[in-house]
Amino acid sequence: MKTATNYIGPDSILRKKQEYLIPCVYHFYKKPMQIVKGEMQYLYDHTGMQYLDFYGGVSVMNAGHCNKEIVEKICEQIRTLQHTTTIYLTQPIVDLAEKLAQIAPGTLKRSFFCASGSEANDGAALLAQLHNGKHRFIAVRQGLSGRTKLTMNLTGLPLWRTDPFPLSNIVHIPGAYCYRCAYGYTYPNCDIQCARYIEDVVKNGEFAAFIIETIQGNGGIITPPPEYFTVVRHILNKYQVLLIVDEVQTGFGRTGRMFAIEHWGVEPDIMTMAKAIANGTPIGAFITNDKIASSYTRPGASTTGGNPVSATAALATIEVIEKHNLVQRAKDLGDYFKQKLIGLQQKHKLIGEVRGKGLMLGVELVKENKIPATEELDNILEQLKERGILAGKTGESRNVLTFQPPLVITRDNIDLVIETLDNML
Ligand code: PMP
Numbered sequence: 001m002k003t004a005t006n007y008i009g010p011d012s013i014l015r016k017k018q019e020y021l022i023p024c025v026y027h028f029y030k031k032p033m034q035i036v037k038g039e040m041q042y043l044y045d046h047t048g049m050q051y052l053d054f055y056g057g058v059s060v061m062n063a064g065h066c067n068k069e070i071v072e073k074i075c076e077q078i079r080t081l082q083h084t085t086t087i088y089l090t091q092p093i094v095d096l097a098e099k100l101a102q103i104a105p106g107t108l109k110r111s112f113f114c115a116s117g118s119e120a121n122d123g124a125a126l127l128a129q130l131h132n133g134k135h136r137f138i139a140v141r142q143g144l145s146g147r148t149k150l151t152m153n154l155t156g157l158p159l160w161r162t163d164p165f166p167l168s169n170i171v172h173i174p175g176a177y178c179y180r181c182a183y184g185y186t187y188p189n190c191d192i193q194c195a196r197y198i199e200d201v202v203k204n205g206e207f208a209a210f211i212i213e214t215i216q217g218n219g220g221i222i223t224p225p226p227e228y229f230t231v232v233r234h235i236l237n238k239y240q241v242l243l244i245v246d247e248v249q250t251g252f253g254r255t256g257r258m259f260a261i262e263h264w265g266v267e268p269d270i271m272t273m274a275k276a277i278a279n280g281t282p283i284g285a286f287i288t289n290d291k292i293a294s295s296y297t298r299p300g301a302s303t304t305g306g307n308p309v310s311a312t313a314a315l316a317t318i319e320v321i322e323k324h325n326l327v328q329r330a331k332d333l334g335d336y337f338k339q340k341l342i343g344l345q346q347k348h349k350l351i352g353e354v355r356g357k358g359l360m361l362g363v364e365l366v367k368e369n370k371i372p373a374t375e376e377l378d379n380i381l382e383q384l385k386e387r388g389i390l391a392g393k394t395g396e397s398r399n400v401l402t403f404q405p406p407l408v409i410t411r412d413n414i415d416l417v418i419e420t421l422d423n424m425l
Helices: 009-020 068-080 091-103 117-132 149-154 193-202 228-238 260-264 308-323 326-347 374-386 411-424
Strands: 035-039 042-045 050-053 110-114 136-140 170-173 207-213 242-246 270-273 284-288 351-357 360-365 392-394 400-403
Touching: 050 411, 068 308, 091 110, 091 284, 091 308, 110 117, 117 149, 117 207, 117 242, 117 270, 117 284, 136 193, 170 193, 193 207, 193 228, 207 228, 228 242, 228 260, 308 326, 326 351, 326 360, 326 411, 360 374, 374 392, 374 400, 374 411
Parallel strands: 136 170, 136 207, 207 242, 242 270
Antiparallel strands: 035 042, 042 050, 110 284, 270 284, 351 360, 360 400, 392 400
8 A cells, every 4th residue: 555655645636636627526525535445334545544434435335345355356357358348248247137137126127237327317218218109207306317418307406407408308396305395294194295296297198207216315315205106106007107216326235125116115117226236336227127128129339338347346246235134234234323313313403304214314404493404514524524434415405414334334333423423413
């Protein structure tokens, strides 16, 4: 490892960043550190300081940073065969597709591989249009789908909608944000109005699909109530509109199930994946059933999508998740962490709500009358960092303290985060 003296350090990185990167590439913290090393749930900066990483590169590092079992397999593959594209036959891509068919819900069986979550959602939306010949989409206001022209427009969160010439074929509806219900109702007396409203929108018959993250991550860990997806599925079936579920943040054990949609017991028509699928190696995918897949027959190619290295990384990641029971671990540790956070909520007025499933948890910080405590959250993130803990921020008002740690964390790690927060709030 390099020593502190031969790293260029945060100030030089900031200078180069300001000069050579497009300014949209933003970063956390007033005084950011240079991260130089990762080891399971820990990151290290150039001074050797250790950080307990409770954000996991935004829900990517489910199997831990530089997980040795995965890294070994990637290195072996990269030394043997790195890239060919799908115009030649290679084995990892088909082995991965077979594995995904085994672990995906219900009849989801056929995959297409690309390089990112944005591309996965973009491709899924195209597939829906090809399948039912309709051109419009419904998405939720709290959703984030990506950065391509289409997925940025599917995105509901204003912060991530930079497109100066928005598309007109997308309708955004309120998500199941019970803490701030757009209709002013209170769950469960609401009769899931937010889901039922979809019928008013899709009645005119022009909609290809409804796209939604099972738990809206960037939206502030918005977690729909148990009935939500059943109601949605029923309405969509009635009008032949497809359900595209985005598992980019929620997939691969994060929420205590392999895929979060399993909590709601509903089968989507198309499911999208990226982030944790290969524990940091770039790859995205969408998966669908035989019938819908048969609508996409014209040539489609993604140059690096599912190449031997990324497909091998994904296979190794899924193997580690299964071998070490990380899905169950996410559930058990997530339940423990959530109870502790609810304990903090009872003590500290700043905590308005604790929500999420497994190790995907959000703590909404508020002042009187639920006014978002945005600055307070920034201060907390900064102080946590000074004490060697990394967490995230999400929500339309950026006031939701967010935890998506590697699933390999321990109870002691959780206790430390709780104790540190308790002293800080
Ligand atoms: N879907 C969700 C739910 C996401 O959180 C993101 C990225 N944060 C994307 C899609 C886009 O993924 P990518 O950045 O890999 O293009």
